[in-house]
Amino acid sequence: GQSLEQPSEVTAVEGAIVQINCTYQTSGFYGLSWYQQHDGGAPTFLSYNGLDGLEETGRFSSFLSRSDSYGYLLLQELQMKDSASYFCAVRQTGANNLFFGTGTRLTVIP
Amino acid sequence: GAVVSQHPSRVICKSGTSVKIECRSLDFQATTMFWYRQFPKKSLMLMATSNEGSKATYEQGVEKDKFLINHASLTLSTLTVTSAHPEDSSFYICSANRGDSSYEQYFGPGTRLTVT
Numbered sequence: 001g002q003s004l005e006q007p008s009e010v011t012a013v014e015g016a017i018v019q020i021n022c023t024y025q026t027s028g029f030y031g032l033s034w035y036q037q038h039d040g041g042a043p044t045f046l047s048y049n050g051l052d053g054l055e056e057t058g059r060f061s062s063f064l065s066r067s068d069s070y071g072y073l074l075l076q077e078l079q080m081k082d083s084a085s086y087f088c089a090v091r092q093t094g095a096n097n098l099f100f101g102t103g104t105r106l107t108v109i110p
Numbered sequence: 111g112a113v114v115s116q117h118p119s120r121v122i123c124k125s126g127t128s129v130k131i132e133c134r135s136l137d138f139q140a141t142t143m144f145w146y147r148q149f150p151k152k153s154l155m156l157m158a159t160s161n162e163g164s165k166a167t168y169e170q171g172v173e174k175d176k177f178l179i180n181h182a183s184l185t186l187s188t189l190t191v192t193s194a195h196p197e198d199s200s201f202y203i204c205s206a207n208r209g210d211s212s213y214e215q216y217f218g219p220g221t222r223l224t225v226t
Contacts, residue, residue: 031213042203042217043154050213087153096207097144098215100154 002026004088004101011107012078020073020104022088030091032064032071033098038084046086047073075106083108112138112208116218123194123225131189131221133204139184140206144215145177148201160187160204194225 003025012018022032031050035043047057049064049071061074075082085105089098113136123129133143141162146154158179159167166179176198178190191198201222205215 033213033215035217040220042219043205044217045214048213085151091213095159096142096215097156097159098205099156100146103153105151 002090002092002099004090004099006086006088006101006104008102009105009107011109014078014080014108014110016078017074017076018078018106020075020086020088020106022071022073022101024069024071024088024090024101026090026092026099028093028095029066029069030093030095032062033089033091034060034062034073035087035089035100036084037087037103043087078108080108080110082106112136112206112216114204114206114216114218116202116204116221118221119219120222121224123223125195125225126193128190128192129194129223131191131202131204131223133187133189133206133218135185135206135216138206138208140187140208141184143181143187143204143206145179145187145189146203146205148203148220150201154203157189162187191223194223196225199223199225 033048034046037043047062054063059076064071087103088101115134117132143160145157157172160181162181181187203220205217
């Protein structure tokens with residue numbers, strides 16, 4: 001089976017930087033994705049890592065270390081609208097489906 | 111970005127009845143769609159992979175006869191919750207890949223099912 005662990009809650013100040021970690025256990029690892037979900041809304045794609053290293057997309061960056069089965073999402077210049085739940089998700093080799101982590105609820109405070 | 115729609119957005123039904131939820135890819139063809147279930151403040155749990163023109167692939171622990179999936183066209187997959195019970199109350203979300211090589215999944219807005 002698959003197992004993805006994330007911190008359940010994180011609180012950060014507007015304008016600051018926050019890092020959300022994800023550790024995973026899975027067979028046939030293919031890549032790690034990050035999704036954002038506001039309350040009552042649909043998850044939206046943020047970033048993807050298929051290889052080790054850092055991927056940067058605007059204020060959001062994501063990192064992957066396949067040898068450590070670990071990744072993180074980095075959010076810079078936090079804004080109030082970034083308050084949401086963030087999920088890491090694993091894609092397995094030979095499959096298009098995703099298995100989601102436990103989710104991290106980020107609260108941005110003034 | 112690609113658009114995926116779901117209908118209905120909210121549904122309330124009585125225990126014992128069946129409910130059908132539709133998932134449509136509006137501007138692309140999806141040979142594969144996915145159905146997830148999400149409880150309040152919890153993660154998304156993959157229920158099944160819906161394959162156009164063939165049987166769905168269900169995840170372990172998901173009852174095939176309870177959650178009927180049909181993927182009759184490249185733009186439409188349906189999930190029918192049969193003989194619904196209060197414990198089936200949940201948020202059901204579908205998603206689709208734009209292409210087989212795409213790593214990005216596009217999610218529908220979800221359907222809130224309440225069984226009374």
